[in-house]
Amino acid sequence: MVENRPWLNAFAHGVLILGVIVVAFPLYVTFVASTLTLEQIMQVPMRLLPGDQFMQNYAQVLGAGSHTGSKAAVSSMLFNSLVMALAIPIGKIAISILSSFAIVYFRFPLRMFFFWMIFVTLMLPVEVRIIPTFQVIADLGMLNTYAGLTIPLIASATATFLFRQFFMTVPGELVEAARMDGAGPMRFFWDVLLPLSKTSVAALFVIQFIYGWNQYLWPLLITTDESMYTTVIGIKRMIVGSDSANEWNLIMATAILAMLPPALVVLLMQKWFVKGLVDTEK
Amino acid sequence: MLVAPQVAITLVFFFWPAAQAIWYSFQLQDAFGLKTQFVGLQNFSTLFNDSYYLASFKVTALFSALVAFFGLAISLLLATMADRVVRGAMAYKTLLIWPYAVAPAVAGVLWAFLFAPSIGIVTYVLKSMGIDWNWILRGDQAMLLVVIAAVWKQISYNFLFFLAGLQSIPRSLIEAASIDGASPLRRFWTIVFPLLSPTTFFLLVVNMVYAFFDTFGIIDATTQGGPAQATQILVYKVYHDGVKAGDLGGSSAQSVILMVIVIALTVAQFRYIERKVQY
Numbered sequence: 001m002v003e004n005r006p007w008l009n010a011f012a013h014g015v016l017i018l019g020v021i022v023v024a025f026p027l028y029v030t031f032v033a034s035t036l037t038l039e040q041i042m043q044v045p046m047r048l049l050p051g052d053q054f055m056q057n058y059a060q061v062l063g064a065g066s067h068t069g070s071k072a073a074v075s076s077m078l079f080n081s082l083v084m085a086l087a088i089p090i091g092k093i094a095i096s097i098l099s100s101f102a103i104v105y106f107r108f109p110l111r112m113f114f115f116w117m118i119f120v121t122l123m124l125p126v127e128v129r130i131i132p133t134f135q136v137i138a139d140l141g142m143l144n145t146y147a148g149l150t151i152p153l154i155a156s157a158t159a160t161f162l163f164r165q166f167f168m169t170v171p172g173e174l175v176e177a178a179r180m181d182g183a184g185p186m187r188f189f190w191d192v193l194l195p196l197s198k199t200s201v202a203a204l205f206v207i208q209f210i211y212g213w214n215q216y217l218w219p220l221l222i223t224t225d226e227s228m229y230t231t232v233i234g235i236k237r238m239i240v241g242s243d244s245a246n247e248w249n250l251i252m253a254t255a256i257l258a259m260l261p262p263a264l265v266v267l268l269m270q271k272w273f274v275k276g277l278v279d280t281e282k
Numbered sequence: 283m284l285v286a287p288q289v290a291i292t293l294v295f296f297f298w299p300a301a302q303a304i305w306y307s308f309q310l311q312d313a314f315g316l317k318t319q320f321v322g323l324q325n326f327s328t329l330f331n332d333s334y335y336l337a338s339f340k341v342t343a344l345f346s347a348l349v350a351f352f353g354l355a356i357s358l359l360l361a362t363m364a365d366r367v368v369r370g371a372m373a374y375k376t377l378l379i380w381p382y383a384v385a386p387a388v389a390g391v392l393w394a395f396l397f398a399p400s401i402g403i404v405t406y407v408l409k410s411m412g413i414d415w416n417w418i419l420r421g422d423q424a425m426l427l428v429v430i431a432a433v434w435k436q437i438s439y440n441f442l443f444f445l446a447g448l449q450s451i452p453r454s455l456i457e458a459a460s461i462d463g464a465s466p467l468r469r470f471w472t473i474v475f476p477l478l479s480p481t482t483f484f485l486l487v488v489n490m491v492y493a494f495f496d497t498f499g500i501i502d503a504t505t506q507g508g509p510a511q512a513t514q515i516l517v518y519k520v521y522h523d524g525v526k527a528g529d530l531g532g533s534s535a536q537s538v539i540l541m542v543i544v545i546a547l548t549v550a551q552f553r554y555i556e557r558k559v560q561y
Contacts, residue, residue: 008466012366012367013367016363016364016367016374019363019374019378020377023377023378023381023434024377025396027392029403095291117289130537131524131537132298132299132300132534133299135302136298136299136302151291154291155291210382214383214386214388214499217499217521220502232385232387232388233387235387235391236387236391239391239503248395248401251395255388258388259384259388262383262384262385265383266379266382267376267380270379277439
């Protein structure tokens with residue numbers, strides 16, 4: 001900047017710090033609440049310094065769940081969430097990288113038809129076709145299974161697009177060079193394309209991990225059995241009624257546990273996360 | 283064939299349900315699901331004569347307008363400031379992006395706890411200022427609560443895109459303007475904001491779609507559409523009528539209407555992308 005306006009810089013820092021505080025405040029209160037006893041939370045106003053119940057609360061939710069609401073242990077919910085959050089990105093990346101490879105590098109009948117067919121699905125988020133999809137899953141007998149939880153969310157046009165765009169930027173010379181050296185199409189795919197698309201895969205994986213972890217509506221419908229709950233659903237099931245009937249300390253401990261993995265993924269893989277966000281929305 | 287897996291999944295989980303939705307939307311089912319009857323467009327005409335459904339449209343429009351406006355305004359402010367500061371920009375960025383990782387339902391629970399009528403900490407502050415706060419009973423306050431939770435969660439996303447947009451604006455333009463004596467505020471409105479308009483428009487569409495669909499978790503975890511349908515957005519009504527009330531035909535008709543809305547929004551977005559190419 002050509003000019004120096006100290007007061008404006010100070011103002012900018014002030015606004016940013018205020019923003020960070022407002023954004024972080026709910027998290028802080030949640031953490032504090034997860035370290036208090038229920039009685040301490042019920043006192044108005046609640047104290048804003050962490051208490052000493054950290055171990056008890058977390059051990060309680062991880063081992064046995066809440067007393068009044070859902071009885072399922074959060075550790076198994078975390079496992080379910082993890083399965084979902086891993087199966088969705090892996091499945092998505094696997095099928096879409098294959099299909100975009102086929103669409104970009106092979107000439108076959110109905111090629112464009114398949115492309116448009118995948119393209120159209122971009123327009124139909126899960127929320128819109130909840131009930132019919134639910135019936136399809138029920139007809140296939142996939143309620144309360146991991147397959148039912150993940151497969152309907154795997155089909156994704158965005159990933160296919162991303163890879164298609166990326167493959168089209170791969171120079172044709174590489175294809176020719178590989179062919180000159182006697183590599184077949186699959187060999188080319190494994191040894192040339194996959195290593196080249198590593199960053200795209202990583203970026204997509206981060207985004208889809210968060211997407212899978214945070215799924216709400218779909219697991220809400222599909223899982224009726226407590227042992228299949230994901231963490232996000234588990235929190236919802238612990239809220240049973242009015243303010244005072246809920247065990248807020250346990251709910252908040254679960255909320256922290258539910259936030260931790262995706263937040264860590266975002267913070268530790270920030271570079272890929274930003275790249276993934278920008279890429280998938282193009 | 284390499285496309286086979288994706289095509290199979292797409293067929294089974296996209297086209298089959300979509301076709302079923304359209305098919306059900308023309309049918310009327312009795313309360314026990316024993317008989318179905320083909321009724322043509324009757325479900326649709328019932329819907330458009332249903333005052334609850336029309337009210338839900340209004341709620342959705344209000345909700346998404348509020349979420350999009352505040353989400354964009356706050357994150358634009360933060361992004362402009364973050365673009366200005368030199369020191370600590372990375373730290374601010376890191377501290378602002380993590381809410382993206384929070385599930386909508388969890389975000390709803392957090393804010394519901396802060397604003398809980400009897401024990402919430404914000405409620406306490408509001409009460410000491412003389413404001414009567416109880417979102418369980420008052421519709422406008424319930425709306426405010428879900429808007430706050432939805433905006434909070436979306437700020438990080440908007441922030442990242444605005445920041446990227448701001449950083450792609452050529453420095454020379456801004457420097458030229460400041461040499462000509464334009465104040466920072468004037469520079470913002472006459473140079474930065476117009477140049478940022480593609481990003482803003484893109485984010486506007488994304489935020490609308492977000493408010494339409496992704497906020498289901500927030501609403502279900504906090505207000506569940508209440509009190510008295512004050513926060514019942516269209517997606518929530520589809521879920522409520524189909525799953526809880528068992529009105530398959532009506533719910534499917536609503537799904538079909540939603541699909542039309544999504545397709546319209548998507549088309550708008552793609553036309554924008556074409557325009558960006560010319561930019």
